[in-house]
Amino acid sequence: MTDAPASVSNDGGALRVLVWNEGVHERRNEPPTMERDYPQGIHGAIADALEARLPGARIATATLADPEHGLVESVLEQTDVLLWWGHVAHDEVSDEVVARVQRHVLAGMGFVVLHSGHHSKPFRALMGTTCNLRWRNAGERELVWTVDPTHPIARGIPSPIVIPAQEMYGEQFDIPKPDDLVFVSSFAGGEVFRSGATWTRGRGRIFYFSPGDQEYPVYRQAEIGDVLANGVRWVAQPDVPRAVVPVENPAEGWFAGA
Amino acid sequence: MTDAPASVSNDGGALRVLVWNEGVHERRNEPPTMERDYPQGIHGAIADALEARLPGARIATATLADPEHGLVESVLEQTDVLLWWGHVAHDEVSDEVVARVQRHVLAGMGFVVLHSGHHSKPFRALMGTTCNLRWRNAGERELVWTVDPTHPIARGIPSPIVIPAQEMYGEQFDIPKPDDLVFVSSFAGGEVFRSGATWTRGRGRIFYFSPGDQEYPVYRQAEIGDVLANGVRWVAQPDVPRAVVPVENPAEGWFAGA
Amino acid sequence: MTDAPASVSNDGGALRVLVWNEGVHERRNEPPTMERDYPQGIHGAIADALEARLPGARIATATLADPEHGLVESVLEQTDVLLWWGHVAHDEVSDEVVARVQRHVLAGMGFVVLHSGHHSKPFRALMGTTCNLRWRNAGERELVWTVDPTHPIARGIPSPIVIPAQEMYGEQFDIPKPDDLVFVSSFAGGEVFRSGATWTRGRGRIFYFSPGDQEYPVYRQAEIGDVLANGVRWVAQPDVPRAVVPVENPAEGWFAGA
Amino acid sequence: MTDAPASVSNDGGALRVLVWNEGVHERRNEPPTMERDYPQGIHGAIADALEARLPGARIATATLADPEHGLVESVLEQTDVLLWWGHVAHDEVSDEVVARVQRHVLAGMGFVVLHSGHHSKPFRALMGTTCNLRWRNAGERELVWTVDPTHPIARGIPSPIVIPAQEMYGEQFDIPKPDDLVFVSSFAGGEVFRSGATWTRGRGRIFYFSPGDQEYPVYRQAEIGDVLANGVRWVAQPDVPRAVVPVENPAEGWFAGA
Incomplete structure (x- = not known):
């Protein structure tokens, strides 16, 4: 992993958001509800x-099928926040792009x-773990409970959100x-999940x-949109110069007498 | 809060456990199931x-009705682990005893x-918060899920425990x-709770x-007993001298030339 | 601890900051440098x-000598951020005021x-620990290093700050x-300290x-002022209604069939 | 990353420890003090x-020059704790071995x-970050302070350790x-470091x-050996079956009426 350019920053302009989706369910129209729920x-x-x-923000999108998945260096340099949705094609994301995304996040x-996206390559690379979980697709009711009411991502969000x-x-x-555990969900079948972290x-x-999910119109639910907007605001640091923590080797210290 | 004796320690003997219960439900036989569930x-x-x-451990009990609630200084000095169950009589626990318990925990x-016991005085004093929560007594099924499989308290515990x-x-x-969040529960009514922390x-x-709870025979369930024993093992530090972190005022440091 | 009024909030106006100081060193002019450093x-x-x-903020002050130490209910209701400096007169702060401050922080x-202020009553009540530490008054050089560069309190702060x-x-x-450890200091004598948490x-x-400190003009150093302003911005939640987490007892849940 | 064998566990026998060292400084006798300090x-x-x-433990060693660096599958399966020292040859560690080590740690x-070893491939893969830091080789005095006295790794360790x-x-x-920050160091030149986490x-x-370090006989200092032994004890889970957290897809839940 090489260092990002020492200084890429937002010149005080609009927040620049990039929504990335692998876009495979859409191309296959699978499940068939895609056309209705996510035209x-x-x-x-x-x-x-x-x-x-997010009035004033510039929202762009990119997909797996774009050249370099739409995630070339110059695009990431101009992106304050990247959102990631993937499911059936994680393996088709090139390792070079994954390393680039990881580097920009660290920077x-x-x-x-x-x-x-819990199983996406960039998330697994940043977490260091398998990101495995338990799952069942049975159209269950999910309740999303706030456990950290001081977190900006929870601001204005009802507890629970009923999906x-x-x-x-x-x-x-x-x-x-997690550094901060914001939401914990329960499902009709009894399972629990750390759903916001x-x-x-x-x-x-x-x-x-x-x-x-591709099968349920969850992203069109108002409270979910509110959480996404809060999340984007919280991860955005547009005024912070884009650079990874450097290796430094100073000859001088604060030695007594020096 | 004055300091605990500088050195109270277990002389390599058995683990000394004290189970404290306010004991009011028992005296009132309320609910009437007490006699059957908790004779x-x-x-x-x-x-x-x-x-x-915990073979070899010395397990004692004490209640609110005992002199100084059974929690005199000499008893706490000889206690490696204190368990606390209280419900309807939190206010009857004397502030002096609360300060003593807090001091021994810090030591x-x-x-x-x-x-x-979430609303007990010693727990609130140690947490610094209200310890308020949401509750409903409807005899609901609780599922206790492990979220931290590396924690010694979770060792050998099935996930979920079904109550x-x-x-x-x-x-x-x-x-x-919490420093460590070990268990998260769901309830039949849909709520979630950080049930082990x-x-x-x-x-x-x-x-x-x-x-x-006083109304359900939960403490007689095998997996619950296993968690309690794991918990006692994890909080016990019998070989650590009993003393709070001191105020220190050393004249000397590691100044260069000194 | 009784609940704070269910809804006390800043009506979109200026940030309201209250700087509390016991004010005893000032009255005694002790050390004699007080007059020069902190006129x-x-x-x-x-x-x-x-x-x-903090342009636009309304900054007020209060001291121990004020009636109820200047911390009456109506003042705290109108305060978004309280800063606390105390040293020699912690015990003179009334327990009633301490409970009031704690309740407002929790709300x-x-x-x-x-x-x-590490030894002040409200801080100890909120932490639940002794807050003891090691100290030496020898006019040593302190270096304040940032360990969490993503924290808003560290934004724009050089690492280290040299005092x-x-x-x-x-x-x-x-x-x-700490939830977040922002700064760690070293001293010329070799000690380290979690100085920002x-x-x-x-x-x-x-x-x-x-x-x-009362003996060194640290609060007049530019970087220290920057940290204080960042700290005030970070703890301020002027748009959040002022209320402690409630006890709730809902009859209804999301029971299947309900 | 494929799953580790579902069940590899220590059959109640001795703790099995493997000390891995790239072993390049030794081969080059560089610095020339190697022969004296680390014969x-x-x-x-x-x-x-x-x-x-660690009486009763079986301690083995392996180096970069061994076939597959001495870290073949059957060896890792029989290893409860792996220690890692590397410096100048991180890049020579094969990616296949790195993935194997990561998988066994997760399992x-x-x-x-x-x-x-902060810059070693397995550590970076598990952390997800650059693990960059500040450094200076000037033979400075290091003081290692305990900040978490309840951590088993700190048990019996003086604070500070003077190197x-x-x-x-x-x-x-x-x-x-870090989940737990155990030690923080200061150096004669004024820097601080989270030295035990x-x-x-x-x-x-x-x-x-x-x-x-290769240049200073630190590993022969008694307190450092004590920390290493405490660390080995704390990371060892010999009785836990070796398996990563699985993906699970249960058809059944605890649906009401089911």
Whole structure:
């Protein structure tokens, strides 16, 4: 991993958000509800939700099929927050792009990882664990409870959020201990899940949020959009120069007499 | 708060455990199921569970009605781990005894707080928060899920533990962020709860575990006994001298040339 | 502890900051450098530093000698952030006022605790520990290093801050594990200290920052003022209704079939 | 990353420890003090220190030059704790071996990473960050202070440990927030460093400890050996079956009526 350019920063302008989606369910129209629930794709629905809540922000999208998945160096340099949705094509993401994304997160880019993105290569590289979990697709009711009411991501969010039908994700979720555990979900079948969690890595901030799936119109639910917007605001550090923590080798210290 | 004696320690002998119970439900036989579920009192059932699992340990009990609630200085000095069950008589615990318990915990005594003990004076004094929570007594099924499989308290514990009927405790639970979050529960009614959590305070270790109630025979369930025994083992530091972190005012440092 | 009024909030106006100082060193002019270093008192110097950095904020001060130490209910209701400096008169702060301050912090008021305030009653009540530490007053050079570069309190702060002369505070510092450890200091004599740390308690945010003393003009150093202003911004939640986490007892849940 | 065998466990026998050293300084006799300070190699000195303190344990060593660096699958399956020392040849460690080590740590093998091993491939893979730091090789006095007196790794360790001459490692150290911060060091030149820290990843436990270098006989210092032995004991989970957290897809839940 080489260092990011020493200084890439937002010149005081609009927040620059990039919604990345592998976009495979959309191309295959699979499940067949995709066309109804996500006519502009999952990324389109997420972008819409953010645009409605982040006035002035510039929201762009990119997918796996774009050259270098739409994640070339110059694009990441101009991105304050990257959101990531992937599911069936994690292995098709090139390792070079993964290393680039990881480097930018460590250098200060915000990173919001969604639902089945728990198994995406960049998230696993940043976590260091398998990110395995328990799951069942039975259209269960999910309740998303706030456990950290002081966290900015929870601000204005009702507790619980009631999601009428959703894929179940349950513990054991193989992640490092979160810096902040914001939300914990229960499912009708009885499982629990740490559904909203944050970490810092290097100079970057990461938010994982599990609700949202190709089969259920969760990203069109108002409270979910509110959480996504709060998450984007929290991971964004547009005024922080983009650079990884350096290796330093100073000859001088504060030795007595020096 | 004055300092504990500089050195109170277990001379290599048996682990000394004290199960404290306010003992009011027992005296009132209220609910009427007490006599059937807890013929020796809640403290008796807990002591039995520990005796069966901690061979060689010396298990004693004490209640609110004892002189100074059975928690005089000489008893605490000879206690490696104190378990605390209270519910309807928190206010009757004297502030002097609370300060004594807090001092011993900060000086290294292990402290296991059970169920409605979340509102006990010593727990609140150690946490610094209200320890308020959400509750409903409807005999709901509780599932206790392990979220930290590396924690010694989770060793050998099935995930989930299924408790057929229990009082519901739910979030928001107003506690400081746990050092380790070991268990998270769900209830049939949909709530979630951080049901097993640990903290260190001073030189002491604290474990809070919510399952267990006067109305349900939870403490006689095998897996619950296993958790209690693991908890006692984890908070116990019998070989650590009993003393709070001191104020120190050394004249000397490691100044260059000194 | 009774609940705070259910809803006390800032109606979108200026940030309201209250700098509390026991004010005893000032009255005694002890040490004699007080007059030169802090002609308006330590609280005056802190208020000046904040006014220069928080345009639009309303900065007030209060001292031990004021009626109820200047901390009556109506004042705290109108305070977004309380800063606390105390040293020789901790015991003179009334327990009633301490309980009031604790309740407001748990209900959402920001709390910044400075230097010898580590032994103040409200900080100890919120931490639950002795807050003891190691100290030596020898005018040593302190270096304040950033260990969490993603924390908003560290934004724009050089690492290290060099404080030419300061009282040494060293480990063991008997505090609960911080939620975020922002700064760690070293001293010329070799000690280290967790000099900048944050916690959340209830719905409130707390920042402890150790640099600053009655004998050294630390609060007039530019970088220290920057940290204080960052700390005030971080603990402030002016738009969050002021209320402790409630006890809730809902009859209804999300029972299947209900 | 494929799953580890579902069940590899210690059949109640001796603790099995493997000390891994790249062994390049030894082959080159560089610095020339190697022969004097570490006649059996750095791994030899560490193995000696552990043997003296862990009676009954089986201590083995391996180096980069061994086939597959001595870290073939059958060896790791029979290893409860792996210690890692590397410095100038991190890049020569094969990626296949790195993935194997990472998998075994996530499946429950203890991992102790030493000094310049902060930049080793397995540590970086498990942390997800650059693990960059500040350094200066000037033979400075290091003081290692305990900040968490309740941690088993700190048991019996004096605070501070005084290391007369050592390479300086300083903040910013680019690691994820430790689960437990056990030791913080200061150096004669004024820098500070989080020199002893733990994390859990998957089902495994990790301890990083910075003191120790090819140029200074630190591993022959008694207190350092004590820390290493405490660290080995703490990361060891010989009775825990070796398996990563699985993906599970249960059809059944605890649905009401089911």
